[in-house]
Amino acid sequence: MSSEIKKTDLLVVGGGAAGLSAAAEAAAYGASVIVLDSDLHLGGQLVKQTHKFFGSKDEHAGTRGFKIADILMQEIEDNKANIKLFTNTTAVGYYKNDSMVTVMHGEDEYYKIQPKKMIMATGAQEKMLPFPNNDLPGVCGAGAVQTLMNVYGVIPGKRVLMIGAGNIGLIVSYQLMQAGVDVAAVAEFLPNVGGYWVHAAKIRRLGVPILLRHTIKAALGTDYVESAVVQDVDTGECENIECDIICMAVGLTPTNEILWQAGCDMRYVPQLCGHVPLRDPKLRTSNPDVWVAGDAAGIEEASSAMVEGRIAGLAAAESLGLNINKDKFDVYHARLDDLRRAGEKIRCGLAQVMIDDWRDQ
Amino acid sequence: MLQLIKEHPILRFSQGKLVKFSFDGKDMEGFEDEPIAMALHANGVRTYRITPAMKRPRGFFCAIGKCSSCFMVVDGVPNVRTCVMPLKEGMKVETQTGKGSIPMDAEG
Numbered sequence: 368m369s370s371e372i373k374k375t376d377l378l379v380v381g382g383g384a385a386g387l388s389a390a391a392e393a394a395a396y397g398a399s400v401i402v403l404d405s406d407l408h409l410g411g412q413l414v415k416q417t418h419k420f421f422g423s424k425d426e427h428a429g430t431r432g433f434k435i436a437d438i439l440m441q442e443i444e445d446n447k448a449n450i451k452l453f454t455n456t457t458a459v460g461y462y463k464n465d466s467m468v469t470v471m472h473g474e475d476e477y478y479k480i481q482p483k484k485m486i487m488a489t490g491a492q493e494k495m496l497p498f499p500n501n502d503l504p505g506v507c508g509a510g511a512v513q514t515l516m517n518v519y520g521v522i523p524g525k526r527v528l529m530i531g532a533g534n535i536g537l538i539v540s541y542q543l544m545q546a547g548v549d550v551a552a553v554a555e556f557l558p559n560v561g562g563y564w565v566h567a568a569k570i571r572r573l574g575v576p577i578l579l580r581h582t583i584k585a586a587l588g589t590d591y592v593e594s595a596v597v598q599d600v601d602t603g604e605c606e607n608i609e610c611d612i613i614c615m616a617v618g619l620t621p622t623n624e625i626l627w628q629a630g631c632d633m634r635y636v637p638q639l640c641g642h643v644p645l646r647d648p649k650l651r652t653s654n655p656d657v658w659v660a661g662d663a664a665g666i667e668e669a670s671s672a673m674v675e676g677r678i679a680g681l682a683a684a685e686s687l688g689l690n691i692n693k694d695k696f697d698v699y700h701a702r703l704d705d706l707r708r709a710g711e712k713i714r715c716g717l718a719q720v721m722i723d724d725w726r727d728q
Numbered sequence: 729m730l731q732l733i734k735e736h737p738i739l740r741f742s743q744g745k746l747v748k749f750s751f752d753g754k755d756m757e758g759f760e761d762e763p764i765a766m767a768l769h770a771n772g773v774r775t776y777r778i779t780p781a782m783k784r785p786r787g788f789f790c791a792i793g794k795c796s797s798c799f800m801v802v803d804g805v806p807n808v809r810t811c812v813m814p815l816k817e818g819m820k821v822e823t824q825t826g827k828g829s830i831p832m833d834a835e836g
Contacts, residue, residue, distance in 0.1 A: 503784075506789070511788060511789060514766075591775070
């Protein structure tokens with residue numbers, strides 16, 4: 368452990384869509400900001416997305432995900448006098464009494480950061496299904512497959528079985544085909560496709576079957592996946608699908624360890640896909656020095672994560688006593704309302720964790 | 729021969745310098761500062777460790793340093809998260825069997 372303590376106005380944990388937006392926003396008003404990311408690169412999930420985003424023009428609709436990451440990085444660069452970026456660096460502990468955060472760089476270098484304020488933009492991690500041999504090499508997360516092929520240009524395998532027809536399952540199936548990999552099928556337990564129709568249409572046009580009301584019963588193989596047993600959950604009928612990768616796209620759950628450590632009042636909200644902190648409209652949690660933004664606040668998508676990052680960054684700058692443009696809150700809240708207009712599930716989830724004003728508590 | 733994507737309709741990959749490393753004594757090549765796990769996958773390696781109790785093979789799974797599936801012995805140090813550990817020239821990467829043991833000459 369190094370005895371050095373890095374001091375900063377604002378510590379942003381997570382350098383993805385929400386974290387970079389938060390850092391850029393706060394730094395533009397003069398806050399000194401440190402951004403940590405456990406990965407080797409910044410941009411989070413944005414850098415793996417080859418498709419053009421929907422949503423609104425303000426959040427770069429019509430632009431491919433990895434290009435949006437470039438735009439955010441340029442904004443960070445424009446404010447670089449106020450922002451320090453640390454990759455391959457994980458926040459591993461929060462000590463509330465002296466607001467100290469311990470971080471780990473790589474595998475064996477530890478040091479401390481003492482921020483005045485913190486924004487937790489830790490994103491999400493993938494869920495898993497229980498089935499025999501689900502630990503066999505070749506069974507992997509959809510995000511992992513994306514990283515392998517879209518960040519590092521490595522061919523993941525020869526033939527992939529995708530589990531889950533939500534947006535991630537559909538998008539990654541299409542991305543696999545862009546990378547020249549055969550997709551055997553997409554199996555989806557629900558009776559309907561969960562993701563956007565346009566993503567489903569793209570892979571159906573390329574001849575990939577979407578097997579609704581089907582799930583994985585087992586992975587087969589000795590040292591590595593050789594095939595999968597897929598079962599029709601209504602008839603019980605099984606079929607063996609040859610594949611060397613079983614890609615799990617069965618949902619995400621907020622990454623919330625550091626929020627628990629910070630003592631934030633947490634709730635389990637199924638619509639937000641896990642335990643999330645209570646927050647006020649400016650995204651402040653029950654810990655007055657801690658804000659939350661992006662998937663860590665509830666699984667949604669990158670456009671709303673970027674707006675939430677803006678709100679949290681603006682609010683943190685405000686509480687640091689900086690002279691912010693308060694009208695921006697209304698602008699950002701209007702954008703969020705727009706993005707969530709069709710998101711009944713999200714709105715229902717958020718209603719369970721939104722506090723009007725912490726002073727009333 | 730590294731298994732890399734040669735043509736992509738959208739993405740261009742700017743891989744860095746090729747460096748040599750060893751995996752279980754075999755010479756391999758990978759790109760400097762990319763995660764060890766990616767280099768191994770490109771070299772066709774699928775088993776990264778053998779579990780302590782059930783002796784089951786484990787490999788690439790989450791790629792974000794969270795799941796512990798890709799723990800390996802790197803330059804003698806066990807339990808290294810190879811999916812977030814940058815590859816360097818001359819690294820000695822080994823399949824981890826069991827929990828691994830901490831090298832006795834380790835500092836700190």
